[in-house]
Structures are given as structure tokens and as C-alpha cells.
Amino acid sequence: MVFLTLSCWIRNRGPDRFWKVQELLKHARHFRGRKNRCYKLAVLAVRRAFVYATKSRKLKKRNMRTLWITRIAAATREHNMKYPILMHNLNKCSVQLNRRVISDIAITEPRTFLSLAKLARARQQEGFRAALGDGKEPSGVLSRVMLQ
Amino acid sequence: MSVSTRFGYLQSLRGFAALWRTNGVRVPLHPLLSLCAARTQSSVSGDLLPRTSLSSPPWSEQTSFVSAEEERSRHAAVVSTVNDRIERQDFGRLFAVVHFAARQWKVTNEDLILVENHIEAECGDRIYLEKVLLVGAEDFTLVGRPLLGKELVRVKATVIEKTESCPKIHMVFWKRHRFQKKRTIVQPQTVLRINSIELYPRLS
Numbered sequence: 001m002v003f004l005t006l007s008c009w010i011r012n013r014g015p016d017r018f019w020k021v022q023e024l025l026k027h028a029r030h031f032r033g034r035k036n037r038c039y040k041l042a043v044l045a046v047r048r049a050f051v052y053a054t055k056s057r058k059l060k061k062r063n064m065r066t067l068w069i070t071r072i073a074a075a076t077r078e079h080n081m082k083y084p085i086l087m088h089n090l091n092k093c094s095v096q097l098n099r100r101v102i103s104d105i106a107i108t109e110p111r112t113f114l115s116l117a118k119l120a121r122a123r124q125q126e127g128f129r130a131a132l133g134d135g136k137e138p139s140g141v142l143s144r145v146m147l148q
Numbered sequence: 149m150s151v152s153t154r155f156g157y158l159q160s161l162r163g164f165a166a167l168w169r170t171n172g173v174r175v176p177l178h179p180l181l182s183l184c185a186a187r188t189q190s191s192v193s194g195d196l197l198p199r200t201s202l203s204s205p206p207w208s209e210q211t212s213f214v215s216a217e218e219e220r221s222r223h224a225a226v227v228s229t230v231n232d233r234i235e236r237q238d239f240g241r242l243f244a245v246v247h248f249a250a251r252q253w254k255v256t257n258e259d260l261i262l263v264e265n266h267i268e269a270e271c272g273d274r275i276y277l278e279k280v281l282l283v284g285a286e287d288f289t290l291v292g293r294p295l296l297g298k299e300l301v302r303v304k305a306t307v308i309e310k311t312e313s314c315p316k317i318h319m320v321f322w323k324r325h326r327f328q329k330k331r332t333i334v335q336p337q338t339v340l341r342i343n344s345i346e347l348y349p350r351l352s
Contacts, residue, residue, distance in 0.1 A: 050319035050330065057316075096294040097281055101245050101252045105282075108254075109243065112282070112289045119291065 068099040075106035079117040089120035092127070230288045235349040239285035242345040244303055247279035247295075255303065259342040266336040269307050275340070277303040283347065290347075302346045309339040 021039050027049070028035055028042040035045040073083035090097065095116075097105075106113045197203055233239060243256045249263045255277075269275060280301045283290045290296060313335040320329045 047319065047321055047328070050317045051321045053316075054318050054320065094293045095281075095291055097245060098252050101254050101281075104254045105245075109284055111286075112284045115289050116291070 065099060068103040071103040072099060072106060075103075075113055076117060079114060081117055081121060085124060086117060086120045089123040089127075090116065093119060093123050095119070230290075231349060233285075233288060234347050237347075239287070239347070241285070242347065243284050244280050244301065244345050245282040246277045246303055247281060248277055252281065255342050255345070257342060257344055260308075261305075261340040261342065263338045263340065264313065264335055265338070267307065267310075267338045271307055271310055273307050274343075275305045275307065277305055277342075283345070300348060302348070304343045304346075305340045306343055307338060308341050309337075311337050311339075313337050 024046055025036070025039065025042055027046045030036070031042070031045055031049075033041075035041045069083065072086070076083050076086045097116075102113070102116070105116070241256060243254060246253050246255050248261075249265055249267070251263075253261055255261065278298055280296045280303060281292050281294060283296060283301050290300070316333045316335075318331045318333055321327070
């Protein structure tokens with residue numbers, strides 16, 4: 001006589017629950033409190049952590065750029081100049097260095113940064129001289145004074 | 149391409165300062181000064197006109213005039229000193245700013261660079277990095293406008309490693325809307341080692 005009903009009542013709910021839970025808990029092991037041990041709390045915390053990581057990958061680029069700009073501004077003010085003047089004149093000289101590299105140069109290569117600042121200052125003076133002019137009439141323009 | 153040296157610019161700065169001090173800075177004010185001096189022995193020293201927003205122009209008046217020939221001679225002196233240095237290969241370690249893979253890198257010898265994309269070269273291939281924006285040594289800098297010539301600078305690199313990045317998780321979650329997406333991003337990476345930066349004497 002073989003009893004078959006008992007074995008029909010046993011359910012196999014799936015052999016992998018332990019590993020699926022561990023896959024999520026491994027991302028939570030460095031958290032504080034019960035969120036690093038208990039699955040229900042860890043699910044929410046891990047989801048929040050992933051979303052924050054995704055958003056801050058975009059924010060990091062913005063923050064780094066403002067940091068570079070702050071550093072370059074501080075370095076130019078040591079040389080009696082301002083940040084917008086430096087960048088505008090370097091653009092006009094068609095020197096296409098980006099802010100990350102200029103801030104690295106300002107930190108590690110002070111002499112090169114000084115030379116860039118002087119280049120910008122010279123270009124600024126050239127611009128002033130071109131704008132102020134010699135005091136003569138521009139060519140191709142006739143004024144009443146000249147006609148008389 | 150513009151060139152700058154420590155010595156040249158320091159000399160020119162000192163020259164400018166001397167000129168500025170010896171020349172009269174504000175010529176139109178002189179007749180006023182003399183008139184006031186002739187009228188009274190006033191004890192007011194300093195500004196004789198009250199300083200308003202319109203008493204002086206908004207730009208600084210420090211433009212000391214250097215004649216074109218003098219400027220050209222100074223520039224020629226600077227260029228010749230830098231040329232001598234390059235011919236004698238008298239500099240120590242060089243650094244360069246290189247444009248590569250849509251980014252600019254400040255690079256020296258024996259540097260490692262991690263580039264976040266795929267490069268069409270095998271491991272162990274030697275590469276020239278051609279877009280050089282700036283080269284500097286201890287005493288001089290060569291600034292490209294915007295690039296320096298290929299005959300002037302040569303940056304050699306080797307491809308060391310081609311791997312994939314660690315898996316980054318891109319997750320979007322919108323609360324109270326039952327909206328959640330998760331995706332794993334793995335990007336190819338390449339590691340380059342900068343072997344050397346060489347300067348060849350051909351400045352003009």
C-alpha cells in the first residue's frame with residue numbers, strides 16, 4: 001500500500017528565493033540600521049539609492065563645471081584679473097582650452113597660468129586700442145566738418 | 149601660435165611700469181593744476197576735481213604706448229630664446245594638453261589615461277595623439293591657436309588595456325504612479341599609457 005496524497009500536498013515554491021534576495025541585499029550591505037538586513041526595508045532603500053545615483057550622474061557634470069569656474073576665478077584674481085575677462089579674451093585669441101584643463105593648469109602649473117593671464121590681458125588692451133581708435137575719422141565717412 | 153617666456157614678459161612689465169611712472173598720466177588735467185597752483189597756496193592735496201561717475205572714463209587708462217618696432221624686437225627676442233632652448237633640448241619634463249575622444253587631457257610622460265569608449269586600435273598598438281593644444285616646460289609654454297602643428301610636437305602613447313566598465317545601474321522611479329524601470333549600463337573602456345612628448349625645433 002502506497003500513500004500518494006501526502007506527496008501531492010507538498011508545494012515547491014521555487015528554489016531561488018535565497019539568491020534573489022541576496023542579489024538585492026548585496027547592494028544594501030553598507031547601509032545603516034535594519035535596512036541592511038531586512039528585505040522589505042532594503043527594497044525601498046536600494047531603489048532610492050539607485051534613483052539618486054542616476055540623477056546625480058547628471059548633476060556631477062554641472063557641479064564639476066561650477067567648481068572649475070570657481071577655481072579659475074580665484075586664480076585669475078590672484079593675477080589682478082577677473083574670470084569673464086580671461087575666458088572672453090582667450091576665446092578671442094582662439095585658444096580652445098576647456099575649464100577643466102585651465103583649472104588643472106592653475107593648480108599644478110602656475111607659470112603657464114600666468115602666461116595665459118598675460119595673453120588675455122594683452123588681447124584686452126589690443127581690443128581697447130582698436131575700439132578707442134586714433135582719434136581720426138573712420139575711412140569712407142564724410143562729416144559736415146570735413147566738407148566745409 | 150603665441151609664445152611667452154618668463155624673462156621676456158618680466159622685462160616688458162618692468163619697462164611698462166617705468167614708462168607709466170615717467171610719463172604724465174592725465175595730460176588734460178595739467179593746465180587745471182597749474183591754474184589752481186597759481187591762484188592759491190591751497191592746502192588741499194590730491195584730487196582737485198570731485199570724483200564723480202563721469203570724471204574719468206570707465207576703462208582703465210594704463211595703456212602705455214610701445215612703438216611697433218620695439219614690440220616686434222621684443223617678440224623676436226622671446227622667440228629666439230625659446231628656439232634656442234628647444235634646439236638644445238634644454239627642458240626637463242614636458243606636459244601637454246591633448247584633445248582626444250571628445251575630451252581634453254593634461255598629460256605628461258608615464259601617464260595613464262582611462263578613456264570611456266571604444267578605440268579602433270588593438271592592445272599594444274602605438275599611437276600618436278595629434279591634436280595638441282598646449283605644450284609646457286619649466287620655463288616656457290607654447291600655446292596653440294587652437295592647435296599646435298604636427299611638425300612641432302609629437303605625443304606618443306600605447307594602448308594597454310581594453311575592458312568594460314563596472315555595471316552602472318540606471319533606475320527611474322515615479323512615486324504613486326507604479327512606474328519603475330531598471331537598466332544596467334556597461335561601457336567599453338580603454339587604458340592608454342603616454343610614452344613620451346617630443347618637441348622638434350621648428351618655431352617661426
